[in-house]
Amino acid sequence: MRREGSPFSGLGAVTTKELADHLSSARMRVLEWLIVLTAVAALIGTIQQVRDTVSEDPFVFLKLFTEARQPLPSFVSILAFLIPLMAIGLGFDAVNGEHNRRTLSRVLSQPIYRDALLMGKFLAGLITLAISLVVLWLLVIGLGLLLLGVPPSTEEVLRSFAFLVVALAYAGLWLAAAILFSIVFRSPATAALTTLGLWLFLTVLWPALSPGIAYAISPPHPLYQLLNQPDPDTLVWEQGLARLSPSTLFGEVLRAVLNPATRAIGPIFLEQLEGALIGSPLPLAQSLLIAWPQLVSLIAGTIVLFVVGYVVFQRQEVRA
Amino acid sequence: MNAVIEARNLTKRYGDASAVDGISFSVAGGEIFGLLGPNGAGKTTTILMMLGLTDVTDGEVRVLGLDPAREPLKVKGHVGYLPDSVSFYDNMTAAENLAYTARLMGLDRAEREARIKEELERVQLADVANKPVGTFSRGMRQRLGLAEILMKKAEVAILDEPTSGLDPQATEELLGMIRDLKSHNVTVLLSSHLLDRVQKVCDRVALFQAGKIALIGTVSELARQVLGSGFAVEVEAEGAGLAEKLRVIPGVSSVEATGVNRFRMLADRDVRPEAANVVVGAGGKLRQLSVDEPSLDAIYNRFFQKQNGAGEVRDAA
Ligand SMILES: Nc1ncnc2c1ncn2[C@@H]1O[C@H](COP(=O)(O)OP(=O)(O)OP(=O)(O)O)[C@@H](O)[C@H]1O
Numbered sequence A: 001m002r003r004e005g006s007p008f009s010g011l012g013a014v015t016t017k018e019l020a021d022h023l024s025s026a027r028m029r030v031l032e033w034l035i036v037l038t039a040v041a042a043l044i045g046t047i048q049q050v051r052d053t054v055s056e057d058p059f060v061f062l063k064l065f066t067e068a069r070q071p072l073p074s075f076v077s078i079l080a081f082l083i084p085l086m087a088i089g090l091g092f093d094a095v096n097g098e099h100n101r102r103t104l105s106r107v108l109s110q111p112i113y114r115d116a117l118l119m120g121k122f123l124a125g126l127i128t129l130a131i132s133l134v135v136l137w138l139l140v141i142g143l144g145l146l147l148l149g150v151p152p153s154t155e156e157v158l159r160s161f162a163f164l165v166v167a168l169a170y171a172g173l174w175l176a177a178a179i180l181f182s183i184v185f186r187s188p189a190t191a192a193l194t195t196l197g198l199w200l201f202l203t204v205l206w207p208a209l210s211p212g213i214a215y216a217i218s219p220p221h222p223l224y225q226l227l228n229q230p231d232p233d234t235l236v237w238e239q240g241l242a243r244l245s246p247s248t249l250f251g252e253v254l255r256a257v258l259n260p261a262t263r264a265i266g267p268i269f270l271e272q273l274e275g276a277l278i279g280s281p282l283p284l285a286q287s288l289l290i291a292w293p294q295l296v297s298l299i300a301g302t303i304v305l306f307v308v309g310y311v312v313f314q315r316q317e318v319r320a
Numbered sequence B: 001m002n003a004v005i006e007a008r009n010l011t012k013r014y015g016d017a018s019a020v021d022g023i024s025f026s027v028a029g030g031e032i033f034g035l036l037g038p039n040g041a042g043k044t045t046t047i048l049m050m051l052g053l054t055d056v057t058d059g060e061v062r063v064l065g066l067d068p069a070r071e072p073l074k075v076k077g078h079v080g081y082l083p084d085s086v087s088f089y090d091n092m093t094a095a096e097n098l099a100y101t102a103r104l105m106g107l108d109r110a111e112r113e114a115r116i117k118e119e120l121e122r123v124q125l126a127d128v129a130n131k132p133v134g135t136f137s138r139g140m141r142q143r144l145g146l147a148e149i150l151m152k153k154a155e156v157a158i159l160d161e162p163t164s165g166l167d168p169q170a171t172e173e174l175l176g177m178i179r180d181l182k183s184h185n186v187t188v189l190l191s192s193h194l195l196d197r198v199q200k201v202c203d204r205v206a207l208f209q210a211g212k213i214a215l216i217g218t219v220s221e222l223a224r225q226v227l228g229s230g231f232a233v234e235v236e237a238e239g240a241g242l243a244e245k246l247r248v249i250p251g252v253s254s255v256e257a258t259g260v261n262r263f264r265m266l267a268d269r270d271v272r273p274e275a276a277n278v279v280v281g282a283g284g285k286l287r288q289l290s291v292d293e294p295s296l297d298a299i300y301n302r303f304f305q306k307q308n309g310a311g312e313v314r315d316a317a
């Protein structure tokens, strides 16, 4: 059965309304300040440390993103933590909020499909996240210019921009997850807790669990144990399992994109290093190639979550 | 006139339970049609199926000749819907709320602003147009919902429990606005369990019971069916042998004397003109003549009493 009319009619209206809601909401204010303050705190520390090496390091700007100065973690690790928080904060009451305000049936009685409502909410969240990330990015570049006194090279700008895109993909994934749970659970509190729980599990617990599971699935050969070396088979399992967590994928892409010296992600076999100049930087295109599968996985994950949410939403009763 | 809404054997099942069980009815253009019935009778479910907001299990429904399941956007573009206890975004003003729905309807900016202003005035909300809806009373929200339907220039208005929770005056105002819709040639379908209120505006009604339509027709038709004779005409007149003369008027089933020179006639229609003729013809003096229209409440109660009575007999057998 073909549907009449465009699934996108009304998309613009929904997106603009939701975007305005996000940008003016108190929730967004809180999240923004949280992110800006922690990010600036991390940056100030890093800049002091990096400043001493300005002359010798060709990628000093990228160091702003990746260097950590005790006791604060690096700028990117803070973001890796805060981006999901922000995305979940924007999405956890997307659909159940409409249910609970009893506005859903009135909105859906207008000539739009449910597609437009869901897509509009996702896009508005994504645009909000993009705005925040761009502001943060400008903040880093600006502070770097001011305090380091050298302009970033073209490659540094491109690499940090690639970082921006990856961060947005990562944010999109958690936004899609939050919206999915906002469809499944009628109570926003339940949806928020479930999404946060999933995030904590995948970010904190899963990386700790995956070696054990890999060990159980593919126990290392006794020979390797004797030599006190890791078994490559076990390592492959370990890595595969760890990559089920989006935060692992995100970390891997960041390593490739922000650190030109990264030649491979995960365990490296000797033959891969043949002819390689250890420590010499890779060109941007090569770094992107390394990170490509991870980035695609993040985007694919987002699409899968969105589609599952879409299917559930289509079948849901509109009445409160 | 062509049927604007038509349902044939329309059925909705949730699992094993039927919320709507094979109902058929049709609503003509410009008519005010009432879906009446107790809680859980299936009124809202029927409405949601007409808007394509819930799937039809069996049978079919056509609105303006369109299938809401196949062409929901066209149907929803021509049909205005006021949900049961309508809600708006509380943090947005009345005008902003309408502007959002107007954009969903695809109206351009100039059109939007003109219509919002016009309709807010029509429902007497112009002076609170820029107040957040969170501060609105129930009646104001209901009127705002009606403004939304007016703004759509809908050909069909579907109103679910439009008067529930309103005080008598607000109800009266709202019913006035519903009549106003009819005068603009809008077909209105409304659901309610406040029978005596909606009786005044409905051209025809369908009585729902447990997912089925138990009775359908104009109020006086239903009265004839259920109460036997629906109209009670009170006559106060002086004259000889009036009771016998009144009894022979066609359609009159009984005449009883309720006092000195007072009679109460039961009839299946309004027989006041004939009664007046009879009194004058007999050389009597007519002092007062009044009619009690059949009340839907009475019909409703009597009907379900009968049903329950029949049920008990069946159970006993
Ligand atoms: N999602 C659902 N799942 C299962 N049963 C449902 C669902 N929605 C409604 N029902 C059942 O369908 C029946 C009809 O409900 P409906 O809301 O249409 O009644 P109604 O006539 O509008 O009642 P009211 O006057 O209370 O609004 C009820 O018995 C209700 O329990």
Ligand SMILES: [Mg+2]
Binding pocket: B043, B044, B045, B084, B160
């Ligand atoms: Mg109802």
